[in-house]
Amino acid sequence: MSNAPPPPFERCTVLGVPVDLVTEPEVLAAARGAVEHGKRAQIVTVNAEFVVMAQEKPTFLRALQDAAVATPDGAGVVWALRRRGIDIRRLGGSDLIWSLSEQAARLGHSVFFLGAAEGVAQEVAHRLSLRYPGLRVAGALAGTPREEDEEAIAARIHESGADILFVAYGAPEQDLWISRNLDHLGVSVAIGVGGSFDYVAGKARRAPPWMRDRGLDWLWRLVMQPWRWRRMLALPRFALLVLTARGGGIGQPEHYFD
């Protein structure tokens, strides 16, 4: 059972994985509150792949349970919730990287970009600074998700004095990295954003809006990045688990009943 305090918004679970019924303004308000009150908050963006991985990897499940905010990301999770009458919009890292940066620029909070291939984090910092003048960039670093490198990377982030950290190592590495290190980073907010650095830096293209609106991003990614096919088998597995689970796999987190 998680020790995390109940979040200020309604939380449910999809096959045991927490998902908050949050909107983008609520996540931004939570991030702002964490920075202004010197708290620490991990944000995770839960999609169908996360849910399937968490069934097999208890450390990942635990990290997701301990997150301050778990957004519903991806068409699969939204579908599972809608089947049970919970109507929620998806909200992932590739949206939040823009809105959190916009808010940070407006409020004077500083940001750090960690992950992706060499030079990409710097390009992300450059592009977001052009888009949001006044954005305070505390640092940008490719780094690595390897455990032997994390002490040095964590020290660099701490020295930078950043308020908000974006980590792009892909799941589950990025979310486990944040979960292990959040207490020594000095940041208030940390979020794993997957392939979003590649989108912001123009290294990869997001699915066009009409495909995203129809929940077809998976098809776009399969066409653009066919080597992902094996990973994407998580999607039919997720659907099967949801269709065969009692209550459609939707529940409430245990700590609500503490």
Ligand code: UDP
């Ligand atoms: N990545 C990295 N180091 C690694 C593995 C991945 O920096 O050891 C980066 C990779 O360059 C990409 C991101 O992590 O920018 C992961 O992207 P992916 O599309 O796999 O993530 P998803 O959005 O599916 O979680």
